[in-house]
Every structure is written in C-alpha cells, then in structure tokens.
Amino acid sequence: MDLSFIVVQFLTGLASASSLFIIASGLTLVFGVTRIVNFAHGSFYMIGAYLAVTILPRLYETSNTFAMFLAGLVLVAVLVGLAGVLLEVVLLRRIYRAPELFQLLATFGVVLMVEDLTLQVWGPTEILGPRAPGMTGAAASVEILGRRFPAYELFLIAAGPVVAGLLWLAMHRTRFGVLVRAATQDREMVAALGVNQSLLFTGTLFLGAGLAGLGGALQSPRIAANLGMDLSILTEAFVVTVIGGMGSVPGAFVAALLIGQLQAFGILVFPKVTLVLTFLLMALVLVVKPWGLFGRPEAQGGRVTTPEGFLHIGPLGPVGRGLVAAAGLGLVVLPLVGDAYLIQVGIEVLAYSIAAFALAFLIANGGIVSFGHAAYFGLGAYAAALSVKSLGLAMEPALLAAPLVAGAGAALFGLFIVRLSGIYLAMLTLAFAQITYAVAFQWVEVTGGDNGIVGVWPSRWAASRTVYYYLVLALASLCIAGLWHTIHAPFGYTLRAARDSIVRADAIGIDVPRQRWLAFTLAGSLAGLAGGLFAFSKGSIDPSMMSIATSVDFLVMVLMGGIQQLAGAPVGALAFHKLKDTLMPMTEHWRLLLGLAIVAIVLVFPKGIVGTIVDLAARRRARVTSASAAGADRRPA
C-alpha cells in the first residue's frame, strides 16, 4: 500500500462523506425542529436522483455548460423541497403530537407510496444520469500522485463544505435559521414566544427535503437512479445523524467524515462487512455517548404523558373469556372444515402471531420500540434452516435451535439497546437488524445470499400440513398464553412500571436495565421460534425475512390489532395477512395501498381493530346504562 493509494482512498472517503453530509444534514435539521425521524427523507433523495436524470439532459440541450449543471441542481433541490412542503402540510403536521412509533410508521408509509409511484413514473430499470458538462472525456479525471482520480469526486469533496458553509450562514445570519436553532434546543420555549410555528416547520421541511433532493441530484452522474436507493441511503443517513447527535448539523458533518473514511479504508480490510463496521461504530458511539457526539439528552419538560401501549390490564371478563374460547375452538376445528389453503394461512398467521405478540410485549408493555424485530424472526429461521441443511439435524432440534440462536442474538444486541430509550433505541434496533440482514445477504457460502436456503421441511411425522398446523397451534398457544401471563406477573409489571416512569421504577428498587434486557431476550427468542416455524411451513427462507419491510410488517400487525389491547397482536396478524393475501393478487399497487393503510391507521384508526371494538362496546354500555338510569329516574315521578 503506497502513499498515492492511501491519498486516493482518502479522497474517495471525503467524496462519500461530502455526499452523506448533504443528505444527513437535512434529516438532522428536520428532526431537530419537528422531533420526527423522517423515513421519507430517503424518498426525497430518490426523487432528487430521478428528477435529475430527467431534467438535466433537457437543460443540457439548451446549453451544455457546467453552469447549467449547477442550475439544474438548484432546480431539483427546490422541486424536492416543495415535495417536502407537501408532506409537511398533508401529513406531518397532523402527527407532531403522536407517539414516536406512529410518526416513524406514518413516514414509512410514505416511503412505500413513493416507491410505488416512482415505479409508475420511471419504470423498473435503473437510469444513469449524464456526466456533468466540463467533466467528460479527457477532463473526466485528474492525476493525483500518478493515479487517475475522477474530477467529479473532487467536485463532490468541495460541495459538502460549500453546503455546510451556506447552512452555517443560514443558521446564524437569518431569522429563520436562528429560530431553527432555537427550536432544536427548546421547542416549547419557541412556541411560547409566539413564533409562527407552522411556517417554521414548513420551512424546515422545505430546507431538509431540498438537501435530500440535492444529494440525490449530486449522485445522478455516478450512481444510477434505482428503486432501492431510498432505504439504502436512509440507513446510512440515520447512522450519520445518530453518531453526530440527532438535530446537530456540525455533528452530522463530523460523523459523515468518520463514516466516509471508515468505508473507504474499511473496504480494504473487510471488503464484505463495511456495513457491519459502520453499524459497529454507531453502537460504540452510543455506548460511550448515548446521545451521539454532539447531541444532548431530550429535555423531558416535566410533563407526565400517557404512554402508548397497554393501559389498565386485569383479568378477562366473561365476554373476553367467551371470545378467547370461541377463537380457540375455531382454531382447533379449522383443519376439519378448511381446505389446504386455509390450513397454510392458519400456519402462517399463527407463526406471525407469536412474533407480533412478542413485539407487543416489548412495545406496548415495556415501551421498548423495536424497529428491528424481523432480525430475530430471521435469525430463528436461519438457525432452523441451517440446522437442517448444514448440520443435518431433524426438525425437533432445529426448532429448539431457532429460539436459542435468536435469543442469543437478542441478548447480545440487547446489551446495547436497553441502555437507550425513545428514538435512539428505535434507531439502534434498526441498525442491528440491518447488520443481521447484511450478514445474511453477503455471507453467501453459509446463508446462500440472496437466494436463501431451500428444502427446509418438517420431520416425517409432521409432514402432513394438518399435523404441522396442530404443532404450530400448540406452540403458538403456549407462547401467547405464557407471555399473556408474564404481562400480568410481577416481571411484566416491572416493565410497564419502567415504561410509565423510569425515575419512579428506579426509586423503588427495580433494576430497569436488567428487566429490559431479559424482556428483549425473551421477545427475541420467541420471534426466533416463530421464524423457525415459518421456515418449516414455507420450505425456504431468504434475507427478506430480516428486512426493514418485514420489521415494519410486524409493527403494522401490532398497530392494526390495537396497541392498547392484549389481544391486538394476534388479531392484527390475522387482519394483516388477510389484507395482504386479498390485495396482492388484485393489484400491482400493493405498496401504495399498504402505505396508505399505514397512514390511515395512524391518522384515523390509531386504536386498531380490537381497540375500536372495545371503545364501541364501552360506549354502547354507557348508553344502555344512562338510558336505564333515565328510565329509573322517570318511574317514581
């Protein structure tokens, strides 16, 4: 490794750091002011890239100059900024006061919708933008210490600091910028000072989305615009903002430099695991500085808010017991009355129910908002599949390995995760899930990479679908009943206590990190069992089982059923499966509809199916009581 090589590698790192900063600064600004982690930021980046590959060639027809390229960049940034304004006005301003989980999911719903619409407009093929004028042919590269280096990369290296400088001027020399910084430090104080909040928030979204769009446009000459670029940039931008400290623009700058160099040099040492290195750096930073390098702890404001999750839990009433018995009976007789398809649906829904219930146990009971539940579901599936295919074990030990391996993974990641809370916790669970996904995807020799593992079938005695169904039913009943009981037992109560008030829990002697770690491990191992059962029902597995999309599926199940209801997760698993099964064959626009469904749940249906039914029943009861009370009043008169 000679000096020139190191220099070139360093410059490459600077170029990617520069691009990363431009995108991440928008994300962190929006978070600072609105306190929303905007998943749709990745979509803005993608839109920026697609707009650039469409607009820039037209502009070059009028005048093929570098100035035109710059003008095109500004135009794209403004257009995407306007898309940000649209998002703020239509969606975000309705969810500023919603719980974090709802905010994250709603913006993820937008990601799905934008992906679908982009597919409609630009089609499935990748589109590479034209080279920037003045940087083609002989001028495309320059010589640095005897090595050719792309001129455009040098331009990118300059672009980051230029944007950082302009941002600094905007933040320190304009009234808008001062307000943005003030709101980042203390939102309530800015509100109390009578600042026009909606204008500030809309303006911030314009700026944030514009930066994402600019980032996308800047990439258009070097990376072909494609439909997966939204989520891939998003995870990197998340890492940068989390390491830098959410809301801190200087933090994003430093973190982008760190990540850029880590990737540039990491690829030489561990060519396949650069993503893992990135996330390890993030985990390390969060352990030492839980709020990132330049971040500060969220001001609590002293308010006591009602947590989002299980509220008053008690023993089931007669109606509840009747419904559970009816559901149980229905599940037992299902193979006798249903066809093969229904039995397969039953197996999948039951397996999902275990994982969804375990997630509800974490989120709704413990306030631990995991955005990476699919990691443990997938770990279980891979553990089961590899036990059978690589170790030659039978189904029974494989189904034992599934929860053990997933539980071990959750125990390891949990050590880091339980130290955090709120949005940082959600981001770290997401990061760990992405690591797991990357390993499954890239470690081809063991995991089969993208193709996954095929031929994972049950033992002979359970080969019949009906027998396997009963096996899954038995295990699902056991897991759900066990968790249900745990929620009511002292252990489950301590988790809810810590969710309600961590200060009070600590002050009465509850070891909150230990309780949370155990809960995380337990939920992870149950998700793993679900994954194992799922693997044997499908016969094959692939990395998509661990993807962000699958994690979001589990979250949607919990919300769809009703996050305040213990029975919500299984009902949500059924409803979600049914919805997907019905809609997917009917339309190409599955993602658009799923995105709309998620936004609709958040905006108009936050209590979910069971929650809404419980509310209606309570209202009906109240009406009946007041009517009979009124009748009783009248009679003596």
Added chain:
Amino acid sequence: MTLLAVEAISKSFGGVAAARDVSFTVAAGEMVAIIGPNGAGKSTTFNMVGGQLRPDRGRVLLAGTDITGLAPRRIWRLGVGRTFQIAQTFVSMSVAENVQMALISHAGETLSFGRAARLRYRPEADALLAQVGLDAYSERPVTALAYGDVKRLELAIALASEPKLLLMDEPTAGMAPKERADLMTLTTALARARRLGVLFTEHDMDTVFGHADRILVLVRGEIIATGKGEEIRANPRVREVYLGDAGNLAALRAARQRAAAIATSPARAAP
C-alpha cells in the same frame, strides 16, 4: 442518632457550581427542611442524596454506610424512600397497584413469573393507603386522582419499603393550603412514630416553619445558615437574601400556630 450525614458534597454543571461543600445531618425522627430561592441547588442536593446524581466531591453516609454515588435502586434498598418534585407514579396502574409494585420490589419478587402482580400484597397496600388517607381510592386509576392525592400516593409508595429516611422534594407544591397542612401533619406524625428521618425542600414558608425541626438555607449552592425556626428567622443574612419581609411574616405566623399546637397537644411536641 445521626441517620444521614452529608459531608461536603459538591456538584457543578458545565462550570456552574450547583452545590458547593454542602454538609448537614439528619437524625432519626427529625424533620429537616432545605429552603432557598429557585436555582439554589435544593434539587441537586436532593438528587445527590437519592442517587439520581453523583457528587463531584464529598460523601453521603446513611447510618454510617457510605452510599455516595450508588444507583437510586441500591440507595432505596438501604432504606431511603423518596417523592419527587413532579410526582412520579405508574400512570397505567391503579392506586393500589402502584403501592403493590413497591411492595413486590421490596420483597425481591421483580423476577417472578408466577402469580399475578395485582394479587400480591393487596392487604399491605391497602394498609399503607389507609395511612395516607387514600384507602377509598385504591381501585381508581392514578390518572383519576387529584394532584394532591397523587402526592399522597407517592408518600405511600415511599413508605412501602419501611424506609429509615424519607426524601421529599417539594412535597406540597401545587396543593391547596388545607391539603398542605394535612400532608405535613401526617408526615410529621409518621416521622415521630417510626423514628423516620425526613429531609424535605419547600417553598411554602408556613409549611417549613410549621413542621421543620431544623432548617438549612441554601443560596447559590452553599449553606448560609442552619438552625431552628427562630434562629433562621432572626438571621439577618437569610432575611436579606431570601426570606424578605413577606416570608418573615409567614414564618412568624407559622411559628405562632405551631406554638399553639404544641400547647394543646404536648404529646407531639418532643422530637
């Protein structure tokens, strides 16, 4: 007997000294108040005793054991119960369940996966709630309680571990005068009956001079005066920087009422 001994603890935040060489003691059965203007370091001092903050320097001794910098849950185990300036309760639980949770933790059952939590220690929880006058509300959700009642619930929770020392950060903030008097009378009675040391901060001078055996005056992180009510009232420095004339009147009024109360019920007079 000295229950709590605080020896020259200090804490600064980014160069600002919130507490500087603060030293004091609390004896078993004694009511000690910390007063001072906003930002004087009262809550900081409190949180260093309770374990929420670790002192930069100095020691905190509980019945001779060094508890400096221990986690709140360990300090609780050693016999320190506390209430918070902004009441901290488990808002998704009933009044009784809040106390049961503390009892469960006190019994070392937080890792139990057995019998439902709401079926454990119910009679004990009801007895504690009766002590603070909340027994009629035990089945209610905490969210349905008036703020004064939430403060009382916090007291019941703090008492669940049979503490030796009670830390109360502004126990009567946000309460009506009558509620204040009731809560502090109750606390005083508990302190006397159980030989409980009570350390409390308070802005209401009626409460302070009416109930504290000893008063510490904290200004800009330093204790400028310590003593009984009359001594504090007579201290010119305290008058100048904190009490002012209105505060002094309140102090005088409280002292008179107290004297009257002592005259009518001599049993409660001796600390």
